[in-house]
Amino acid sequence: MNFLNTPTRNLFFTGKGGVGKTSMACATAVQLADRGRRVLLVSTDPASNLDEVLGTSLGNRPTPVNSVPGLFALNLDPEAAAAEYRERMVGPYRGVLPDAAVRSMEEQLSGSCTIEIAAFDEFAKLLGDKDATADFDHVIFDTAPTGHTLRLLTLPSAWSGYIEQNTTGTSCLGPLAGLQAQAAVYQKTVEALADAEATTLVLVTRAEPSAFREADRTSAELRHLGVNNQHLIINGVFTAESTSDPIATAMQQRAEQAIEGMPESLRGLKQSVIPLTGDGLMGVESLRTIGSDQHPVLPTLDQMTSIESYPAGLGELMDDLSSQRHGVILTMGKGGVGKTTIAAAVAVALADRGFKVHLSTTDPAAHVAATMAADQLVGLTVGRIDPVQETADYRDEVMRTAGADLDEDGRALLEEDLRSPCTEEIAVFRAFAKAVSEGTDRFVVLDTAPTGHTILLLDSALAYHREVTRQASQMPDAVENLLPRLRDPDFTRVLVVTLPEATPVHEAAKLQQDLRRAEIEPYAWVINQSLVPLDVSNRTLRHRQNNESPFLDEVTKTLASRVALVAWQTEPPTGLTGLRRITANNSSATTF
Structure with a gap:
């Protein structure tokens, strides 16, 4: 990784979910620490897996990493940060103001806005x-x-602007004193991000068209924010040992075609290419080999065991899903596991059976349209929840209803409140609730946001209930009935999507625990992009195939009652033809 030749003080790793940001960030941290530098590694991801990759139990304070002198790491815990923030805001008023006033402040600080600003x-x-x-x-x-x-990177400007324009001294976060005290720090944050001498933005991607598109969009938006010192890592690039293995050849060709079609703006960035390894990048020793000439020794073919049994595909699962004839199907899981592809394949299969289907996404990255390509299918509509449009519509609705009978000062106060950055979150949440409500007379297939954001969305139902009623005059029926609909197994069916790898499986297990705490029972697990059903001879792929076995066992024997396995596709699974291949099998989804 050639950006390590002259590293800046701050290094930011970002990119589409599942491209290997954590592995690249951890490898960079370990290798800098091995050079004698003192390094702090920080995760701002609600679904962080730093602990697992580094083999060290972490908290929200710097913790020494096992066997790497000079390296410290921490996870920013949004919930813990929010609790500390609330107490910092409310604590000084305890015993000073009446108890009812203090309780009102606590209530006002209970929404998801507080979680976001506290983590920030x-x-x-x-x-x-x-x-x-x-x-x-x-x-x-x-x-x-x-x-x-x-959103994290734009918050400094958004909140700073809100503070400068706010004249009432209050916000959806309660008293603005706390925010005003942070304004100088926010401004310094913006300056640090834009300082090429201090900060490098490392865009991590894979050799896949969707990942390149996401990296291109991210790069452009960051340049717009003034973050111009950018470096591109293309992670997991596969090279076949020979042409004798058609799967290996197809995998190399797909990577080459994706790199050849890379957006021009990315070509101008300095780049590092990281080869695909035969094993998962877990543990410090594996991290030390990334980007170097060191490669782990792979077993020979005769040392590898065959995997004789595994879950079948999506065939009968589609029969079961279609039997309810309407309702909501949610694909959920860690970013990058293929939720969009599975959601699109399920939607196409249902439409092929003659049902009315609407396919949409709550994911800010929104790859549904690209997955569907230009194809159309009778009975299937495709859309997305657009945060910009939803926010504009929500503001107009609130001003038209709650603001109708207000005087000039009251309308000005309401308009000011609606400029808060959390208005977008409320608007998107309402749109999500509305999309769920439309499952009463058709199938609604929702490709949801990555795990952390999704759980915040679901867990925030009551907080949003309070927040919406604070601004609007009445609670929409869709929001009022959202949790009952999500908890009804005859109306909502959740497909937990994962990959046969350690981190995606363990993140999916955490997701399932959170869903169950919210009284939502997953309908089935879908293990995506598996090499196990394929006949491969390439040693790297055989080794990765063997490494899938314990995770298949973990899912089928301990985590899920219903499992479907989707094989890695030699052709990109886009368009109707590609999506139909995923659900073409007639086998049952195995029940354990």
């Missing part, structure tokens, strides 16, 4: 306040999936 406070402190990280030579940020990252 921690992030800004590390990047914008040099004293907070004075003990370290480098600070490395393993950021959340792209949509969330961009």
Whole structure:
């Protein structure tokens, strides 16, 4: 990784979910620490897996990493940060104001806005306040999936502008004193991000068209924010040992075609290419080999065991899903596991059976349209929840209803409140609820956002209930009935999508626990992009195939009652033809 020749103090890793941001960030941190630097590695991802990759139990304070002198790591915990933020805001008023007033402040600070701004406070402190990280030579940020990252990076300007224009001293976060005190830190954060001498933005991608498109969009938006010092890592590039294995040849060709079609703006960036390895990048020793000439020794073919049994495909699962004849199907899981592809394949299969189907996404990165390509199918409509449009519509509705009978000062106050950055979150949440409600007379297939964002969305139902009623005059029926609909197994069916790898499986297990706490029981697990059903002879692919076995066992024997396995596709699974291949089998989804 040639950006390590002259590394800046701050290194930001971002990109589409599942491209290997955490592995690249961890490898960079380990290799810099091995050079004698003191390094702090920070995850801002709600679905962080730093602990697993580094083999060290982490918290929200810098913790020494096992066997790497000089390396410290931490996870920014949004919930813990929010609790500290609430107490910092409310604590000084306890015993000073009446109890009812203090309770009102606590209620006002219970929404998802508080979680977001509190987590951002921690992030800004590390990047914008040099004293907070004075003990370290480098600070490395393993950021959340792209949509969330961009929101994180635009918050300094958004909140600073809101503070400057707000004249009432209150906001959806309660008293603005806390925000005003942070304004200088926010400004320094913006300056640090744009300082090419201080910060490098490392865009991590894979040799896949969708990942390149996402990296291109991210690169452009970051340049618009003034973040111009960018480096591109193309991770997991596969090269076949010979032409004797058609699967290996197809995998290499797909990578070459994707790189050849890379957007021009990315070609101009400095680049590092990381080869695909035969095993998962877990543990410090594996991280030390990334980007170097060292390669782990792979077993010979006669040392590898065959996998004789595995779950079948999506065939009968589609029969079961279609039997309810209407309702909502959610694909959920860690970013990059193929939720969009599975959602699109399910939607096409249902439409092929004669049902009315609407396919949409709540994911800020929104890849549904690209997956569907230009194809059309009778009975199938495709859309997305557009945050910009939803926010504009929501503001208009609130001003038209709640603002109708207000005087000039009251309307000005309401308009000011609606300029808050959290208005977008409320608007998107309402649109999500509306999309779910449309499953009463058709199938609605929702490709949801990556795990952390999705759980915040689901867990925030009651918080949004309070927030919407604070601004609007009445609660929409769709929001009122959202949780009952999500909890009704005859109306909503959740497909937990994962890959046969350690981190996606364990993140999916956490997702399932969170869903069950919310009284939502997953309908089935879909293990995507598996090499196990394929006949491969390439040693790297055989080794990866063998490595899938324990994760297949973990899912089928301990985590799920219903499992479907989708093989890696030699042709990109886009367009109607490609999507139909995923559900073409007539086998049952195996029940364990």
